[in-house]
Amino acid sequence: MTATRRVTLVWVLLLVLTFGSFLVGVEQGAGFASVGAVIIVGIAMFKVRLIGIHFMDLRVAPRALRALFEGYVLAVFVVLVALDIFVRP
């Protein structure tokens, strides 16, 4: 696969994910809210990862930098989900 095709496919995937999470966001009912939030945040962080790996070209970056980025994506996902689940009025 050429580089051009690869990034274009990633873009298509990003659009699909955007549309998909848009649907989840719109469809949320009252009880669905928390699960919906986890899914939405999860999809968002996955998109962030795609942008970092394929657009920012972290694929070819030194492992340390890549690890930092991946660590960030994971940490933000975990923290946001934890806040969603555990923080109550």
Add this chain to the structure above:
Amino acid sequence: MTQGIQKTMAISGAAFVLLLFPAIIMTGLLPPISPMRNANEIAQFWSTNTGLKRLGLVLLLAASGLQAPFGALIAIRIRQMEAGRHSPLAYTQLVGTGLAVVAIIMPTFAFAAASYRPERDPQITQALNDLGWLPFVMNWPAATIQCLAIGFAIFGAAHEIWPRWLGYFNVWCGFIFAAGGLVVLFKDGVFAWNGLLAFWLVAVFFGLWFLIMAWQLWVSIAAPEGNSAASAVAENEPRRSQLQQ
């Protein structure tokens, strides 16, 4: 300008932070009093531990001046990085340094007034407290001017003195410091003068910036037999070296 003088100027920045921190604690500014407190609570605050607070304020003023030699040496580094007869970024940075000293002095005067006669009408004390806190946190132009001057000097450097990552760090810090400018809009939450983002985040990087810049100033002191324009041991007769350019 000997190595000894440069080293002293370099650590004056670190000394500033190390003196500022205890002075702020003594004055009771850490953690910041909430903007939501009413006049009586604030009058109460300024009536307690007055001796300690006033001493802290004196130390704040003493600390503030340490930014002057620090900023001056940074300006020299910028001058060394830039080509040409004039160094606009160095001058800009010096203006920022002057403002930085004022940034500490001005709020300290307001806090001093608040502390001076705490038995007066609480409304007045609250007003003085606001007059101290708002500029104390909102004083971002002083910091951001310096940061951007340093950043742009590094990016456009004709002679490489500092690493480029330091330029990025300064530009980023410049933006972070600007967050303090928002506090007039909020009385609570993360962007209030005691908020996580407008105060704590800014405060942490404020201190860090001095330490990192002090380190970079120190390690960029050239050896006495240094080379031409990059030499840190430039003349104490500026006119002569200007003619030589």
Add this chain to the structure above:
Amino acid sequence: MTLLRQSGAQDVAADRARHVPGEEGIWVFVLGDMTVFALFFATFMYSRGKNPAVFARAHAELRVALGAVNTVLLLSSSLLVVLAVQRVLGGRRAGAWRLIAGALCCGVGFVAVKAVEWTQLFAARKGVGSGEFFSYYFMFTGIHLLHVLIGLAVLSRLIVVIRQTEFTDKQARLCETGGVFWHMVDLLWVVLFALFYLVR
């Protein structure tokens, strides 16, 4: 390790030569900015947990479709920037400036949509002081907007640089660096979109 050597066999060559995308220093800026925004995200989620009903009510006032349009605009602009940078690094920079110009248009589109959104919100008397949700909304998307504007300036500069006659590794690297900044702007919006527009 000249960047200009990577051409058609870019994928294969890339695996053999790991390099920091763009200038190393930009990552100090990017990771720092991402971390600060992570703080923004966490603060928002925490507040939302404390005031779920208030947040849900305020959230309902946002036009999700506009947010989605903005997301598509930025994602597309990022694609165009990647394609342009790939061509520049592959030594085929002729015409690559048009891709950047396309990205620039998308970015301007983003600002335009945002202007429409905010005008509607202001007309509904929503501002930075209209409760927690909207103070976060305007502050965070406002700070992001500032990044977009800076990004537009960066992209404009890249167009000029790409069209220069004199073009060395240094200019190529500058393009890659500018690209990284733009992708960061895109990536931050992806999360903002999710938190403000999608999560209820």
